[in-house]
Amino acid sequence: GQQVMQIPQYQHVQEGEDFTTYCNSSTTLSNIQWYKQRPGGHPVFLIQLVKSGEVKKQKRLTFQFGEAKKNSSLHITATQTTDVGTYFCAGPGTGGGNKLTFGTGTQLKVEL
Amino acid sequence: EADIYQTPRYLVIGTGKKITLECSQTMGHDKMYWYQQDPGMELHLIHYSYGVNSTEKGDLSSESTVSRIRTEHFPLTLESARPSHTSQYLCASSGFQNTEAFFGQGTRLTVV
Numbered sequence: 390g391q392q393v394m395q396i397p398q399y400q401h402v403q404e405g406e407d408f409t410t411y412c413n414s415s416t417t418l419s420n421i422q423w424y425k426q427r428p429g430g431h432p433v434f435l436i437q438l439v440k441s442g443e444v445k446k447q448k449r450l451t452f453q454f455g456e457a458k459k460n461s462s463l464h465i466t467a468t469q470t471t472d473v474g475t476y477f478c479a480g481p482g483t484g485g486g487n488k489l490t491f492g493t494g495t496q497l498k499v500e501l
Numbered sequence: 502e503a504d505i506y507q508t509p510r511y512l513v514i515g516t517g518k519k520i521t522l523e524c525s526q527t528m529g530h531d532k533m534y535w536y537q538q539d540p541g542m543e544l545h546l547i548h549y550s551y552g553v554n555s556t557e558k559g560d561l562s563s564e565s566t567v568s569r570i571r572t573e574h575f576p577l578t579l580e581s582a583r584p585s586h587t588s589q590y591l592c593a594s595s596g597f598q599n600t601e602a603f604f605g606q607g608t609r610l611t612v613v
Binding site for chain 2 (some may be wrong): 415422432
């Protein structure tokens with residue numbers, strides 16, 4: 390079945406440093422979605438990318454969808470303590486029903 | 502704001518008891534999911550439904566069962582709870598075209 394891996398699994402940064410998480414799918418995706426889960430909370434949708442090579446920005450967050458539509462990245466510029474949490478990518482799988490498959494997640498900790 | 506609800510939020514129960522975790526959504530979504538997650542860790546899909554009377558087991562083997570008799574309702578049942586079932590259970594739903602998934606607040610289950 391489809392597998393979606395993310396690296397790194399954990400990242401500790403000092404406040405103000407940049408952060409990037411990478412997402413790689415074993416199959417081509419029709420779209421890629423990104424979610425953020427705060428500690429103790431539930432995943433919340435951030436953004437969806439659909440087109441090959443697409444780049445979208447949300448304030449300090451930059452999302453990119455690879456040309457082959459099998460990988461994606463999330464980059465945070467000048468991290469803040471409010472960025473703490475686990476970031477997941479997700480994409481529709483193959484086969485009947487096209488269920489959403491979540492990546493393994495990257496846990497971000499930001500220290501003052 | 503997402504209209505997907507899970508009850509109970511917290512549950513402590515003895516070994517061998519039968520439990521049902523409730524999940525309801527009012528968005529008319531076809532697809533619904535159950536995930537098992539330890540704090541800050543990967544989301545493990547345990548059950549999936551893409552419509553009424555359709556359910557599939559997910560990637561993580563689970564002793565739980567689900568039913569989808571109505572579009573809005575997707576309960577999860579454990580016939581005999583064990584300490585190994587202690588975890589957080591998250592319910593989610595999404596539209597047929599794989600737009601964003603909405604998550605419930607989760608149920609934190611502790612089996613003693």
